[in-house]
Amino acid sequence: MKVDISGIEKTDGSSLQIEYNSLIEDLNSILDHEFLFNAPVEFNGSVANVGGVLKLNGRLKTDYTVGCYRCLKEIHDKLDLLICEEFVNAGENMNVEVYTYEGGFIELDKVLIDNIILNLPMKKMCSEECKGICPTCGADLNHNECNCRTDAIHPGMEALKNFFNN
Structure with a gap:
């Protein structure tokens, strides 16, 4: 999902509310179908211009299905994450690792996918006694x-x- 930030891009201190509720098609193929995301990804937050850096803050929620690491039983679980990311204009030369934007739009899917992947468990078990x-x-x-x-x-x-x- 592309978010139009042209209204806040040039004005320091301005912000924009973002509500996202959709399936991310690439998510299942990126994770090689080990984790299945059949529920929509919900994101509620804002992006604010703080000294030329766009700061994205919000909460991400989604459900997923995965097989137990030991017995392969199907497990349904939820992710509930706080997201804090920064974007800089692609034309600026910055030596920090942040997301970039250009043309007055930020790409939200990449940020959401990255945060989901980083917060998934490496091994999920149906119970400790499995x-x-x-x-x-x-x-x-x-x-x-x-x-x-x-x-x-x-x-x-x-x-x-x-x-x-x-």
């Missing part, structure tokens, strides 16, 4: 017991099996 699935037979150990051997030795390490025995 036992996962058996790597041999694939049984869900939360619901079933399996009789698979867990003491299998890798063939390359077989020679070390009795190393500490006299």
Whole structure:
């Protein structure tokens, strides 16, 4: 979503309210469908001109679905983030890492996607007690017991099996 900031771009101290409520189409493909975002991304905030730097502040909310890291059970969760980002004119040479804008518009989708990705959990589990699935037979150990051997030795390490025995 492009936000027209031409009304505040030249006036120090001016601000603009922003309300965004839409699906971000690129989000699922960027995350390689590991996390699914089927709900719209809601953003309510403002962008203000503070000494020529545009400061974006607001709250982002969205829902997502992900598989449990251990048992692959589907988990539904929410993100609720405070966003504080800065934009500078692309023509200005600044040595800090901030977002840039040009032509009187800022691109909001990139900022929202970046903040969502940075705040997603690396590993999400259905519960701390989740036992996962058996790597041999694939049984869900939360619901079933399996009789698979867990003491299998890798063939390359077989020679070390009795190393500490006299």
